[in-house]
Amino acid sequence: MRKNTEISSEQFKEIINNFYNYFENGYVFEDFLKSYLEKIGLDEVYVTKRSDDGGIDLTAIRKGIGEFNQADSDKYYIQAKRYKPTANISPEKIRALRGSFSNGKGIFITTAKVSDKAKIEANELDPQRPILVVDGKDLIISCIENEIGFVFNPQFSKSAMDEFLNKNRVGIENEQSPNQIQIEKQISNNDIRARILPIPRAILEQLDGDIYEYDVCFNNSYTNKLKIDKGRRYFARVTEAYKRFGLIADDGSFKPTNAVWTYSDGNIKIKIN
Structure with a gap:
């Protein structure tokens, strides 16, 4: 059943600030996105080696159909930006993501807003490197619809987010060596x-x-x-x-x-x- 995602401006301002503040830093946000992307249907979601070079933060694939799921799969290159909700993503950020991979599909996910020019940049026709943009509002609505970190009216719930992340960390070690x-x-x-x-x-x-x-x-x-x-x-x-x-x-x-x-x-x- 589709959740009611009608939120007033004042409600959204409180929700997005609570959501943003939940993640202590960008690395914690990347770890959340691993579980989030698995929840919405992507496979082999992998957090890449962490650095400050502005490169790819996660990779994933979407399986194809039936017996052809290996040959017919798509690879995704994901960039995660935990920016203040009042910040505005510029076209340069989208261009940087597109320049980070040669083929496949890109996803730019942020807690901030995305400027109209950046959306135009993402929607430019490039059959080899299309980019999907998920801004703070898109991400909040998706989390509500998938029951990730929210209890309803809706409101953001720290305990619900903790439960979701802990459930999806089973079997994966918290710390990995660099190699x-x-x-x-x-x-x-x-x-x-x-x-x-x-x-x-x-x-x-x-x-x-x-x-x-x-x-x-x-x-x-x-x-x-x-x-x-x-x-x-x-x-x-x-x-x-x-x-x-x-x-x-x-x-x-x-x-x-x-x-x-x-x-x-x-x-x-x-x-x-």
């Missing part, structure tokens, strides 16, 4: 049926293109040598691991689940929830 990638990805019914293990794109991009076999450790207790397919999209030889950890039951039924992947210095570990 470590950690990302959560679902193992679906189709994956189990096909006896494949799709590799998160952020990790796949780190693997040596000339190597087709890797030792993969599951739940810190079982290691198996898995083979990458020729298209370099997934691991094969996973039937034994699926049976060992209950994804394929004794009666042959499937149990889809989430898996937390960790990659560091050539080592791949997978924690199956």
